[in-house]
Amino acid sequence: MVCTAIFLGIWGLLTYLSGEASLDERKRILMDETESLTARMQDIQREISSTQVQRGKKRKRDDCHWMTEGQKLVDEGERLLRQVGRWRCFLLGAKIRWDVCKLVNALKVHDKKGDVLLKHALSDARGVCRGYHIPVEQLFGQVASEAFNHLKLLLEDDIIGRIAIHGIRGIGKTFLMKHIHNYALNRFDYVFWVPSPVEFTIKCVQDAVAAVVKCDFACDDDLFVRASKLSGTLAKLGSFALFLDCVPKADFSLEQVGIPVPRESSKCKVVLSTSSTLECKILDCFETVEIERLLKEDAYELFMHKANIGKESVSSLDGFPSLLADRCCGVPQMIENVASRMCSIDDPREWKCALFEFNGVVPLR
Numbered sequence: 001m002v003c004t005a006i007f008l009g010i011w012g013l014l015t016y017l018s019g020e021a022s023l024d025e026r027k028r029i030l031m032d033e034t035e036s037l038t039a040r041m042q043d044i045q046r047e048i049s050s051t052q053v054q055r056g057k058k059r060k061r062d063d064c065h066w067m068t069e070g071q072k073l074v075d076e077g078e079r080l081l082r083q084v085g086r087w088r089c090f091l092l093g094a095k096i097r098w099d100v101c102k103l104v105n106a107l108k109v110h111d112k113k114g115d116v117l118l119k120h121a122l123s124d125a126r127g128v129c130r131g132y133h134i135p136v137e138q139l140f141g142q143v144a145s146e147a148f149n150h151l152k153l154l155l156e157d158d159i160i161g162r163i164a165i166h167g168i169r170g171i172g173k174t175f176l177m178k179h180i181h182n183y184a185l186n187r188f189d190y191v192f193w194v195p196s197p198v199e200f201t202i203k204c205v206q207d208a209v210a211a212v213v214k215c216d217f218a219c220d221d222d223l224f225v226r227a228s229k230l231s232g233t234l235a236k237l238g239s240f241a242l243f244l245d246c247v248p249k250a251d252f253s254l255e256q257v258g259i260p261v262p263r264e265s266s267k268c269k270v271v272l273s274t275s276s277t278l279e280c281k282i283l284d285c286f287e288t289v290e291i292e293r294l295l296k297e298d299a300y301e302l303f304m305h306k307a308n309i310g311k312e313s314v315s316s317l318d319g320f321p322s323l324l325a326d327r328c329c330g331v332p333q334m335i336e337n338v339a340s341r342m343c344s345i346d347d348p349r350e351w352k353c354a355l356f357e358f359n360g361v362v363p364l365r
Contacts, residue, residue: 033107034077131191141298161262167291170333173273196246230258239267249276293330306339320351
């Protein structure tokens, strides 16, 4: 027991001296993994509920067991997230870090097991999945509301076939595209969400799109043949909306991939988000919507919400929340990262230190 206490004390001291940012980063990773597993569980449950194929007893038992264990991990993740940052003691801080690391690994392993269940559920479904709701937080602020309303008008316009959501990194492009994706679910025969592949080449994009529309290339490596098959599959679907997230600069066109140009009155849409220059070839013939930075008032309100600071605590913090919110330059992702770090902290000295540290950070441009 003595040796264990000494070891934990030394380890806690070292991790403490290495910086609180380490714990903040682990908190962010734990939050991401918990949300990812929650979304995966919802997807699998939705696909299982919608299929008309009779599953065997073993499949039902495996699905039920995975869902039960997954819910336990999610509950444990939420419990740990409430504890992270509360402890200043070396030993307890070290124990929290250790618990977070173990749980993050368990969440990743369990999420990976869900790939098999989701694959089975999708294969049970009859035909192509018509689309599913993506969990996303509510819209916040005037800029997001105005951009969302503009995107809705473009989505409903039969003349506009291609829409690009453009803006700097962290400005909320994916967030808005998830909202417009969910809005499209009841307005098109099929709605597809295609995450951008790690390697953005014609072949990799073809594979990503083919996976969601269930197009079988039969191991054909000819890019032109693959594009023809993919284009033919999409043409048979009637009206569809295809959402392609996080598109980098690319020197090829969507036609080369096999994504046809939606004709006027075809009621088909291709929507993508990108941080790259608008001169790249893949963005030809797109109606672009640029996402602006948050207004100062909305940025401050978002910061206070994410930092969990009530109005009764504002006066005791000497205006530091407002100064930190201003440093984030109206970029939602930066606001959420900084606010999460300061969540529920009511000591003005810690806010002053955070402001001092932030002066060395270069804002996103």
